[in-house]
Amino acid sequence: MFDFISDYNDPTLLGAFWMTVKLTVFSGIASLVGGTLLAAMRVSPVPLMRGFGTAYVNIVRNIPLTVIIVFTSLGLADIFGMTMGAPDDFALQGFRLAVLGLSAYTAAFVCEALRSGINTVPVGQAEAARAIGLNFSQVLGLIVLPQAFRAVIGPLANVLIALTKNTTVAAAIGVAEAALLMKEMIENEAQTLLIGAVFAFGFVVLTLPTGLFLGWLSKRLAVKR
């Protein structure tokens, strides 16, 4: 019943899901860095930086991820010659382009998650901290960020799960991850339902534990107000 799985070796079923995991991890790290920078701009006292952050978030959030990913391949790579340091290895190039596109898109959502976390801290907390004579770095390090960080786990977990699911869009530029393998399998094999179930199970395995664990963590750490 499952013997068709062994007919696929490039990539194998596990290999395809490993690619999904790699896409998630690399884009996750890059978008965390980018999103933090954006969030810092959006909450900064400099109006121009705030404006830039807002503009980036509003523009990127309203473009479909598919448009961004396909553009990295057809636009950045083919027209502008951005080969991402792998001009001959098209698999690696596609992977890096997909990570670039996914990170640029996800950074906007990370930024919003971080900002909503900072916004949960009541202004009175910082005012009280200043009133007892703490300086800026103490206010930030001892009062605001510890509270903001706990409030941010839940929204960030959502972004991570959405990112895991969004990596399937990389199939649009031929990155050999789970959705592309599923497309190939489901078109060539007879067991439509079984193939669907196998891949659905794979994604449930990837997203469910993450969601449960981070959901539990965010509930446990939530600041009771």
Place this chain on the structure above:
Amino acid sequence: MTSVLYDAPGPRAKRRNVIFSVVFVVLLALLLWWVYRTMDDKGQLEWSLWKPFTESAAWTTYLIPGLLDTLKAAGLAMVIALPLGAVLGIARMSDHRWVRASAGTVVEFFRAIPVLLLMLFANEFFARSTDVSTEDRPMYAVVTGLVLYNASVLAEIVRAGILALPKGQTEAAQAIGLRKGQTMSTILLPQAVTVMLPAIVTQLVVIVKDTALGGVMLGFTELLNARGTLAANYANVVQSFIVVAIIYIVLNFLITSFASWLEARLRRSKRSTGVALGPDDIDDLNAAEVGGTHGTGKDNT
């Protein structure tokens, strides 16, 4: 302005902010100049590449039909997903444990799976088990995939909408002797619909964005797919991407603005309970939060 991070700026802070602004402008200008140079080097600023978009042919032949297909798929998906989502959402709040559990399983399952997988599966299902014509099949597959995913997201919106109503509504209904079904259909649902209207409208943005997936992976003739045909004809890949991106941004911006306007209106309205689920509340739901812990860090009222 005062925020939780910093106080209203004094003279020194103001001077520092000006310096930051100048440095930032310089960096931004450098970036823009680099983009301009790269575009120019590759000849992407040639007027002949942009010209098609000033003429009606490119719009009437490619972009507008594509946009209409995008809107058609998005609208259909929303119309079909809404009643399904309502049923699932209400079932999730049932007093019978097995109804609650099965609705919950369905909702969490479809939220945990990428919508592309659902589309690919639906496409193959329609190809093998039904006699939907090859031309219509991508559209059917895209709508089916979107319905399955969004019905489960809408189920959560419906549930959040009903839970956001003041508890007194249910208690008053019980006090005057209404049955469970009556309470739901005559008291809670009509109010919940207004509460969740902005969130439902915002969900349209997600649906519109996801239709693009069908254009690339299944050959559905929506906007992004039409862009491909257009660019093949005029040889203006970069320009067509920019124009299509702008169309998406404007479209989604209009939808979001409408939702925010609705939300503001509902919050002001004296006839409603003054509760509304806005665009911000919906971000959590879309990400398939499997643990079922909603509204982390913000209150939903």
